[in-house]
Amino acid sequence: MKHISTIAKTERKSTVIGCAECQSSCQSACKTSCTVGNQTCKQEERINNTKKKETL
């Protein structure tokens, strides 16, 4: 494409499934202002936080 470049997209499979094993506590969300997108998926254990070495 000339004008649009997709730089990230979520695998639909992992977006839709719900094992419900992810964190639910106030520590993982509420006491840090309910930013749900920041939470770790217990199945994959991957989040920017653990990508320390990949950042600049």
Add this chain to the structure above:
Amino acid sequence: MRLITHSFPFTYKGETFYLVYHPYSNSLHSVDRKAYLVIKNKYEELSPQELADFSALSDEDVREIEAEIAELESQGLIGVDVTFPYKKSDVVKALCLHVCHDCNLRCKYCFAKEGTYNTARDYMTEEVARAAIDFLIEKSGTRHNLEIDFFGGEPLMNMSVVKSAVEYGKARAKEAGKELSFTMTTNAVLLNDENIEFLNREMDNVVISIDGREEVHNRVRTTKSGANAYGAILSAARKFRAVRGDKRYYIRGTFTAYNLDFAADVLALADAGFDQISVEPVVLPPDNPMAITSDKVGTVLKEYDKLAEAYIDRRANGKWFNFFHFMIDLESGPCIMKRLSGCSAGCGYLAISPVGDIYPCHQFVGEEGYRIGNVLDGSFDPSIRDTFSEITVNNKAKCENCFAKYYCSGGCVAASHYYEKDLFTPYGAGCEMMKKRLECSLGIYAVEKKYNEKR
């Protein structure tokens, strides 16, 4: 058909990145300015200047861009938003144990009323803690990963019960074939060597409250006698950080109207040697001088931009740290059920008061009409849980067309209750800040990805 796509510019060191975010597919597109105008015109509203620029585009450019949009639409990567069905569950998987309704600090913005939550200065007994753990295991169904957060007041003021609860919880979890994680939120006043060793060994995550710069912290977080405690707290927190290694912890600050230049507080915490930082807006009634009222939100949004630029710079120059609100995982992240339900207060997540009363979350403790039951006498009124189980982003009318809805899940239920007087109405000022933080997170992602690829 509902269409949600958000186009926004993100500027780093004078370079503007035009970004397009599609919440349904969680995809991020980098576009040129012409495409930005065409996409924004299609899904949102252009500003007068943008409208003038859009009108000046050539027909050929518009046709090309529309063809690219059509291709992305056919792949489900732009435009369409379909309501994901939500699967209700009555399983409990996390408890917040209020082991102590007392505190050794007198923070001026404390929602817990000096740790008491408008109740007595009670301390949880071992009996109540054990009953709470039994309750969690019993209500957890087939869920494997369970959590207990030790909270207060100040939980270190009741360490004997924390220790016995950990011991009991580990034994009960083992019997039941469950994984039980413990966490604690503390002000660090009593964080001595013995407590550091215990917390480091037993806690999956530890949140330590420090507000940033010394003068900012001391203005709002003093001891009972009004004395400053910053020095001792910082020293204890650094000691804990030193032994913590790669295990999870957060330095958690609060910013108020007194420090709208809170980026300096985030950077001060990073300079103090912490690499996991969360500094968050206070939530207070508008008549409180510390409240982030609507007239101050614009200043806060600009401060997030300032922080984002400094954040990228530091991470690029050997001073890596993580700011909780700028974390984002666009390749995976939580499943859609989590994104719809958020913290699951009142259902999967409950709070237990020192006397064993059950509430939807720590912010509802002591709130009339929200006592669900008691872990000692076994009472449990499912009607409150049933109401809370309906509080998903799907059922919040104001969220329907919001691009951030799968990141905030409709926001904090307690803030909705206390400030909007309606469990299903998101807290307005919080929405604006949430949307800005998401834009910054996406912008940071795009900038870091570009510069990583160049290396």
